Amino acid sequence: MGNVLERNCVRLAGRPDARPMMFAHGFGCDQEMWRLVVPAFADDHRIVLFDHVGAGRSDLRAYDRPKYGSLRGYAADVVEICEELDLTDVVFVGHSVSAMIGVLAEQQAPGRFGAHVMVGPSPRYVDDGDYVGGFSRKDIAEMLDALDANHLGWSTQMAPVIMGTPDQPAAAEELTNSFCRTDPDIARHFARVTFLSDNRADLPGVAVPTLVLQCSDDVIAPEVVGRYVHEHIPGSVLTQLSATGHCPHLSAPGETAAAIRAFLPG
Numbered sequence: 001m002g003n004v005l006e007r008n009c010v011r012l013a014g015r016p017d018a019r020p021m022m023f024a025h026g027f028g029c030d031q032e033m034w035r036l037v038v039p040a041f042a043d044d045h046r047i048v049l050f051d052h053v054g055a056g057r058s059d060l061r062a063y064d065r066p067k068y069g070s071l072r073g074y075a076a077d078v079v080e081i082c083e084e085l086d087l088t089d090v091v092f093v094g095h096s097v098s099a100m101i102g103v104l105a106e107q108q109a110p111g112r113f114g115a116h117v118m119v120g121p122s123p124r125y126v127d128d129g130d131y132v133g134g135f136s137r138k139d140i141a142e143m144l145d146a147l148d149a150n151h152l153g154w155s156t157q158m159a160p161v162i163m164g165t166p167d168q169p170a171a172a173e174e175l176t177n178s179f180c181r182t183d184p185d186i187a188r189h190f191a192r193v194t195f196l197s198d199n200r201a202d203l204p205g206v207a208v209p210t211l212v213l214q215c216s217d218d219v220i221a222p223e224v225v226g227r228y229v230h231e232h233i234p235g236s237v238l239t240q241l242s243a244t245g246h247c248p249h250l251s252a253p254g255e256t257a258a259a260i261r262a263f264l265p266g
Contacts, residue, residue: 010081012047019046023050024101028175028178029175120246162247168251203232207234210236215246
């Protein structure tokens with residue numbers, strides 16, 4: 001079926017003749033993180049799951065530091081998958097940094113995408129003048145230094161904080177294990193690309209229906225960021241979830257799926 005599908009460990013499910021839904025994972029994660037949400041859409045959508053190069057079961061030999069030194073490199077992979085499968089009118093469901101990767105993919109191939117679902121998106125993590133991203137430059141520098149010094153220790157400490165669900169220790173453990181499975185060199189590089197990115201100027205160009213899903217008590221993408229994304233994407237819908245933390249597809253899959261379902265046309 002083509003090398004791109006092997007490179008990104010693409011898996012297909014659902015109805016082959018139905019509208020495609022493409023699920024894209026965030027930093028330190030892989031396609032397995034969507035397993036609790038996907039069944040809600042398998043009866044009436046063509047499900048496309050994949051791993052970003054460097055994550056999950058992707059082909060690590062394909063990891064090219066210059067290419068993946070920008071989120072546009074990941075977006076190019078998304079477009080290539082869509083081209084290989086001849087996908088159009090795609091509902092692109094992107095978690096965290098992948099929400100912005102979806103925006104960039106739409107820029108590169110606007111005819112392929114029909115809607116965005118952004119789960120905990122952030123166009124810029126670093127505070128900048130009047131813009132509140134949730135982190136100071138010092139915060140990000142210290143986080144990246146800690147990741148450089150001790151990848152496993154950072155993962156063990158940060159995953160439960162990012163998960164934000166102290167009442168669900170199994171979910172925090174799953175995220176911790178996912179972080180720890182990631183190649184440390186690739187994780188450090190992807191972290192820099194993610195947390196130093198700035199995609200604010202790309203938001204007004206989004207030209208398809210967009211849902212912004214915002215959690216409560218999200219330390220990575222706080223509510224002020226979700227509102228910013230909503231206000232800068234024309235015609236977008238902002239849905240506040242009851243779920244806490246940064247990974248509602250793991251901690252509250254039912255609520256997450258219901259919010260997506262309510263957004264999509266019947």
